Amino acid sequence: MAGMRTRDRRDEIVRLATTTGLASVDELADTFEVTASTIRRDLARLTDEGRVARTYGGAMALLAHPEPSLRQRTQEAFAEKTAMARWAAAEISSGETILLDAGTTVGALARELRDVPQLTVATTGLTALTELAGSESVHVECLGGTLRHLSQGFVGPLTEAALERMTFDRVYLGADGVTPDNGLCEADLQQTRLKELMMRRANEVYVLAHAEKLGRSPFHSWVRMPSRWTLVTDDRADPRLVDEFTARGAAVVTVAPEAG
Structure with missing residues (x-):
């Protein structure tokens, strides 16, 4: 050949x-x-x-479950992502320092934070950076590194080194899938390592995942979850799955999209 x-x-x-x-x-x-x-x-x-x-x-x-691009994910569960983002934004107070993951759901949260005064946001995602670039209220830290073009997020040793120099009040993560037993499912091992480090640097851990991602395991790389964390999802979530998450120590918040 x-x-x-x-x-x-x-x-x-x-x-x-x-x-x-x-x-x-x-x-x-x-x-x-x-x-x-x-x-x-x-x-x-x-x-x-x-x-x-x-x-x-x-x-x-990965033919059975190809990883969708960020563009493909943009319109997926749009109303549900917006509702989850608005709930999460209401939990954040002026003066906090928070950490945002890459992805469209966390990007929707960044959009809701543009007018929060005296807020510091560090992020590994280009989506969040784009949403916050024009904000005069929010101090933004870009955790650079190697860009994964498909997810539009930074990974690798440079990103991890930057994280080691900061701590956060809250971290907000996305995921390709979430299960009660195994945690967050990701397409790439570098992402699993990075997300575990992100969680260790924050006082409170939130995962934003719409109902269709619950119980899904499209890939074979997993993020181990801490003993205490909060799953934010939408009101279509299977009650049996919600019960399984809570039985394993997660707090679960279900949010209803706005009508219309």
Whole structure:
């Protein structure tokens, strides 16, 4: 397979990962007769595109549950996200320092915070940064790092190093799925590590997830939850799932979208 175009090689990596399950960097380099560093760049791009999920040294196909892009998520459960964001914003007081995750639901919360006086917001997401960029009331800290293009969020050692220098009154997280047993489901292992660190740096932990995400496990990377945290969801949530979350120590808030 030597001399294959980059795009064709990446398509073939996805096909091989789909049919064989896992493929190591060295195996892929031998197959395509390229260097290991070239394969690592391929895997990084394919991960950003949601076509594979990285493992330690290899790739795993994600055809069953491809990670949607931020644009695809924007209109998903829009009324429910807005209602959850407004509830969360009402809990935040002037003078607090809060931490916002990447994603559209937390981005909706950022939009509700633009006029809160003397508020400090640190964020790992471009969506929140965009919403707060024009606010004269809010002091904004950008926790930079490596940009995941698909989620429009920063991850990696630079982001983690910045987090280690701050503490927060509250952190607000999104998720690809949430289950009572395993916690937050994510498409990428770097995101799980980052979110666990974000929770450790905050006094109070909130997860904003509309009802369709509850009980879902589309990927195989998980965020372990602290003993105390709050799940904010919408009123379509299955009562049995709500009971399971509360039985495991989570406080659950269900919010009804505004009529019309």
